[in-house]
Amino acid sequence: MKRWLLPRERVERLTQITPSWLRERGLEGLIIDLDNTLVPYGSPPPASAEIAEWRDALARAGIPVCIVSNAKIARTRNWAEELLMPGWGLAGKPLPWGMRRALRAMGLPAAKVAAAGDQLFTDVLGANLVGAYSVLVEPLEPKKGLPHTRWVRALEQRILNSQREGNAPWKHTTIIKLLR
Ligand SMILES: [Mg+2]
Incomplete structure (x- = not known):
């Protein structure tokens, strides 16, 4: 996928x-x-x-x-x-x-x-x-932005980290983990 x-x-x-x-x-x-x-x-x-x-x-x-x-x-x-x-x-x-x-x-x-x-x-x-x-x-x-933007940045970072760790970011189990 x-x-x-x-x-x-x-x-x-x-x-x-x-x-x-x-x-x-x-x-x-x-x-x-x-x-x-x-x-x-x-x-x-x-x-x-x-x-x-x-x-x-x-x-x-x-x-x-x-x-x-x-x-x-x-x-x-x-x-x-x-x-x-x-x-x-x-x-x-x-x-x-x-x-x-x-x-x-x-x-x-x-x-x-x-x-x-x-x-x-x-x-x-x-x-x-x-x-x-x-x-x-x-x-x-990187540090400027609305609270919403900062939240999105944090989520982006988790997705990129999951790539490094070999998790599949498109799997819903991974997404749930990322959103926690
Ligand atoms: Mg831009």
Whole structure:
């Protein structure tokens, strides 16, 4: 059975996903989350020099990048314009429509695309549902967030720990254990 909630790979920073990183994995495109993945939650443009250089390197290599975010439409559009890439807000991840739209825009099959984000229940699950190469990025600001977000983070950590311990996170017995 497919491990819907588990990432194919984990990285500490989004900027570790470089043209050579993608090429080594047979990937040709990249879908990215916005808040806490690309930039700190709620922060406005302009982009840092590090992000701008990272974006330029991907562009020079001819790798299409799209933002697919659950953030507001205007906020996502501002960042997409800043980074000269397509972007869609209110994507409703983990529902697949936003990611599918990005795949169509890139003209690539999901199997050739990495989809990176900081949350299991939206970014990783959404990537796995469309068949993209899911990448979990360490959240830029792990300690910030609403009580609800902190609870979700704790649950995510348990799921990731269970992966390490070899439990199957999709089994309902494991899920009950995780929720305790
Ligand atoms: Mg995020």
